[in-house]
Amino acid sequence: MSKIIGSVEIGTSKSKALVGEVAENGNLSIVGMSSRPNEGMRKGEIVDFRKVACSVHAAIADAEKMSGTTVDSVYLAQSGSHLHGTMLHGSAYVSSSDNRVTGHDLERAAEEAQRREAESGRNYVHFVRTPILLDGQVRDDPVGMHGKKIDLGYWAIDGDEQAMRSAIHVISNYNIEVSDLIISSIASATMVAGPDLRRAGTLVIDLGAGVTDVVLYRQGYVAFSGVIPVGGDHITGDLSMGLRILERYAEKLKIEHGKAAPDPSDEKEEVWMVGDRTIGDRSVSRKAISDIIHVRIVELFEIIHKELGELLCQDELKGGILLTGGGSQLPGIESVATKVLGIPVRKAGFPPGISTELAQPENATVLGLLHYGLQDHGLPGQIKEEAQTGIFEKLASIVGIGN
Amino acid sequence: MSQDNFLDPESTFSPANENPSIRALVVGVGGAGLSLVDGLRLDNFQGVEHLAIDVDSRALADSIAGEKLMIGRRHTRGMGTGGEFTLARKIAEEEKDIIRKKLEGVDLIFLLAGLGGGMGGGAVSVIARLAREAGALVFAFAPLPFSWEKSRHSQAQECLSELRKFSNAVVPLPNDSLLQVGGPDATALECFAEAGRNVSKGISAICSLVFRRGMIDVDFADLRKAFNRRAGRTLFGYGEGEGEDAIRHALRELMLCPMLHLPDVSKAADALLILITGGAGMAMSALQQASLEIREEFKAGEHVVFGAHVDENLGERLQIIVLGATDLEAGAKADVAPSADQVMIDSTKNKQAHQSKLRKQVEKNQKSNARSRKRGKKIPVDQNTFSFMEENNQRGIFDDSSRNLYEGEDLDVPAYLRRGVKVAV
Numbered sequence: 001m002s003k004i005i006g007s008v009e010i011g012t013s014k015s016k017a018l019v020g021e022v023a024e025n026g027n028l029s030i031v032g033m034s035s036r037p038n039e040g041m042r043k044g045e046i047v048d049f050r051k052v053a054c055s056v057h058a059a060i061a062d063a064e065k066m067s068g069t070t071v072d073s074v075y076l077a078q079s080g081s082h083l084h085g086t087m088l089h090g091s092a093y094v095s096s097s098d099n100r101v102t103g104h105d106l107e108r109a110a111e112e113a114q115r116r117e118a119e120s121g122r123n124y125v126h127f128v129r130t131p132i133l134l135d136g137q138v139r140d141d142p143v144g145m146h147g148k149k150i151d152l153g154y155w156a157i158d159g160d161e162q163a164m165r166s167a168i169h170v171i172s173n174y175n176i177e178v179s180d181l182i183i184s185s186i187a188s189a190t191m192v193a194g195p196d197l198r199r200a201g202t203l204v205i206d207l208g209a210g211v212t213d214v215v216l217y218r219q220g221y222v223a224f225s226g227v228i229p230v231g232g233d234h235i236t237g238d239l240s241m242g243l244r245i246l247e248r249y250a251e252k253l254k255i256e257h258g259k260a261a262p263d264p265s266d267e268k269e270e271v272w273m274v275g276d277r278t279i280g281d282r283s284v285s286r287k288a289i290s291d292i293i294h295v296r297i298v299e300l301f302e303i304i305h306k307e308l309g310e311l312l313c314q315d316e317l318k319g320g321i322l323l324t325g326g327g328s329q330l331p332g333i334e335s336v337a338t339k340v341l342g343i344p345v346r347k348a349g350f351p352p353g354i355s356t357e358l359a360q361p362e363n364a365t366v367l368g369l370l371h372y373g374l375q376d377h378g379l380p381g382q383i384k385e386e387a388q389t390g391i392f393e394k395l396a397s398i399v400g401i402g403n
Numbered sequence: 404m405s406q407d408n409f410l411d412p413e414s415t416f417s418p419a420n421e422n423p424s425i426r427a428l429v430v431g432v433g434g435a436g437l438s439l440v441d442g443l444r445l446d447n448f449q450g451v452e453h454l455a456i457d458v459d460s461r462a463l464a465d466s467i468a469g470e471k472l473m474i475g476r477r478h479t480r481g482m483g484t485g486g487e488f489t490l491a492r493k494i495a496e497e498e499k500d501i502i503r504k505k506l507e508g509v510d511l512i513f514l515l516a517g518l519g520g521g522m523g524g525g526a527v528s529v530i531a532r533l534a535r536e537a538g539a540l541v542f543a544f545a546p547l548p549f550s551w552e553k554s555r556h557s558q559a560q561e562c563l564s565e566l567r568k569f570s571n572a573v574v575p576l577p578n579d580s581l582l583q584v585g586g587p588d589a590t591a592l593e594c595f596a597e598a599g600r601n602v603s604k605g606i607s608a609i610c611s612l613v614f615r616r617g618m619i620d621v622d623f624a625d626l627r628k629a630f631n632r633r634a635g636r637t638l639f640g641y642g643e644g645e646g647e648d649a650i651r652h653a654l655r656e657l658m659l660c661p662m663l664h665l666p667d668v669s670k671a672a673d674a675l676l677i678l679i680t681g682g683a684g685m686a687m688s689a690l691q692q693a694s695l696e697i698r699e700e701f702k703a704g705e706h707v708v709f710g711a712h713v714d715e716n717l718g719e720r721l722q723i724i725v726l727g728a729t730d731l732e733a734g735a736k737a738d739v740a741p742s743a744d745q746v747m748i749d750s751t752k753n754k755q756a757h758q759s760k761l762r763k764q765v766e767k768n769q770k771s772n773a774r775s776r777k778r779g780k781k782i783p784v785d786q787n788t789f790s791f792m793e794e795n796n797q798r799g800i801f802d803d804s805s806r807n808l809y810e811g812e813d814l815d816v817p818a819y820l821r822r823g824v825k826v827a828v
Binding site: 042043081228229230233234236237238240241242243244247282288291292295296298299303 | 655658659663800801807809814815817818819820822824826
């Protein structure tokens with residue numbers, strides 16, 4: 001029997017909903033997809049609940065209509081500058097006398113790592129496991145191996161309870177459940193960076209409208225994730241202030257004529273703001289547009305550079321840096337990013353098998369949600385009870401919030 | 404952009420047309436004020452006098468103003484106040500009788516003062532008050548120091564709100580935005596001169612409106628009625644066009660005018676003064692269209708003063724100048740009721756909605772100002788209720804969201820502004 005699952009991303013410019021069908025053999029096919037403009041968000045945070053709810057509900061309804069079914073629960077993407085990541089460590093000595101590692105040892109180490117409570121008013125969204133060390137050696141699955149001590153770490157992401165709760169409320173108001181909250185950056189990375197890339201080490205930068213999500217993989221595991229509260233809207237805002245034009249014209253100019261760096265051909269070139277050359281229309285120097293965007297883009301990557309610090313080293317990032325999200329469509333952004341970050345940057349592609357309609361950089365997060373949600377993120381050696389039934393239920397206990 | 408033509412000596416109207424019964428006075432206060440007065444080039448208005456007020460005897464001696472007034476001899480013995488604006492305020496208070504005498508019988512007063520200085524910051528609000536008491540209409544043009552001049556900058560913000568209490572319109576001219584004024588390779592001197600020219604234009608516009616006869620005339624009483632309230636935020640802009648589509652070009656340039664895009668400038672006006680000057684070929688329909696568009700742009704209510712003057716020397720050229728003020732308190736009279744012709748006007752629904760929004764803003768600002776003073780420049784924990792008045796409006800489309808601090812910088816403020824990158828529009 002196939003199963004219907006859904007995913008929702010409440011983005012700053014658009015709400016997106018997907019309905020997927022999981023066949024018995026585990027294959028996922030997307031059967032419904034919809035995207036609606038969202039005006040109730042600023043910088044990845046909900047400022048107008050009603051507007052957000054309208055947009056999200058319309059998106060879910062459309063996606064359901066398209067798929068011809070209904071969804072009971074969805075994976076929800078979580079972003080916003082309120083999210084913080086910290087590394088938590090736990091360790092345990094192998095308890096059995098024959099020094100054989102059991103699942104129980106891993107559990108104890110995990111428990112110790114996750115013991116740390118979030119600050120008041122905040123809650124953990126995610127515990128993303130980093131590699132397991134058995135006596136200092138990286139082991140993907142140490143169960144059954146010989147050793148004395150288990151070390152494991154979790155990249156723990158905590159967020160503002162209020163912000164997460166309101167996002168969940170938007171969904172539950174539509175009478176469906178949130179089966180799990182997933183960090184946008186990790187969702188996008190799941191989609192655009194395959195296991196090989198993640199093992200080689202890669203940095204995925206998702207340039208959204210409101211915020212920029214970054215996640216860094218090292219040896220296949222998340223080593224860092226972060227949210228920078230600067231996105232495509234900031235470029236629009238800068239253009240609107242700098243060229244003294246309305247926001248909607250700034251947005252239009254950004255999409256039609258925006259470039260990440262000025263080049264000599266921009267000199268003297270003028271583009272029209274409205275395009276119909278009536279009263280009120282005016283021409284704008286293309287150089288001014290690219291100048292304004294350039295300063296902002298450079299600053300954004302400088303912040304990313306600062307945030308990552310020493311993690312940004314060529315040897316650990318053999319997979320290079322991937323750009324995704326709507327903002328990655330800006331022409332020339334890769335070369336600017338390469339210059340600032342000092343490591344080759346390229347636009348992310350999608351794995352084969354995804355229809356061209358869906359394979360847009362701005363859909364990376366919502367697609368990734370489904371894929372990440374379906375994967376198993378438990379500890380090795382555990383009895384995978386949830387694999388059969390419990391995917392939908394696994395959440396609340398982990399997230400600690402929601403229904 | 405050729406702007407000198409407005410100041411060309413040959414572009415004068417016949418002085419015989421001037422309205423003799425009205426007196427206007429340009430008052431420069433403090434160092435920056437004096438140099439602005441010296442830089443003024445008003446086209447021989449007979450009713451306009453210049454007065455320089457300072458404590459610094461040497462600065463006064465260098466000034467070319469027609470009349471000079473030195474105060475505070477007892478306190479500084481002819482030297483400057485050294486940036487002490489409380490001292491300057493005290494001096495002005497003490498010698499207010501002398502100042503008042505100079506201001507008597509004047510109908511229209513232009514105050515020019517750099518708010519970052521001692522004299523400009525401290526004395527100007529006292530002088531504005533005296534001017535209001537004397538029954539004059541007060542317009543102030545106030546350069547503000549760079550925001551990196553931390554202490555002077557916060558002092559200037561205080562002085563600005565003080566000055567607003569007593570003036571009919573205050574046009575702030577922040578040094579920060581000098582970079583965006585003038586051409587791409589403009590030198591510092593040229594930028595300052597450009598700012599000075601803008602002040603000249605504003606004053607000339609108002610003067611010619613009041614003193615000269617034009618195609619569409621404005622009575623001084625109308626002007627007074629329109630601006631007869633306390634000044635909130637103000638806007639001031641200038642545009643010029645030439646050729647067949649002169650009016651369109653001028654409108655475009657007006658909308659682009661850097662003065663209209665300064666941080667502290669309102670985007671809407673309750674009281675709006677529009678002056679269009681053009682050659683003899685100016686078409687009535689074009690004028691109407693222009694005034695309509697300007698009104699719409701600034702969401703002006705019923706207090707629009709529209710004047711159109713013909714100047715043969717302009718030929719094909721056409722200039723538009725707008726000066727607007729937004730009332731912060733609906734229907735509130737100024738602290739000092741200037742004269743009997745004050746009329747209380749019922750607010751339209753539209754305006755009330757507009758003002759209530761502004762009032763909220765003011766309350767917010769006041770609250771945040773109090774907080775900011777208490778906390779200094781520290782990054783607050785609670786960002787939602789926190790905003791600096793002077794930074795609030797630099798945030799453009801993010802004005803309504805919480806601040807976005809990263810290492811002391813607000814990331815919502817355009818990067819090119821924070822990095823001091825010049826944008827050639």
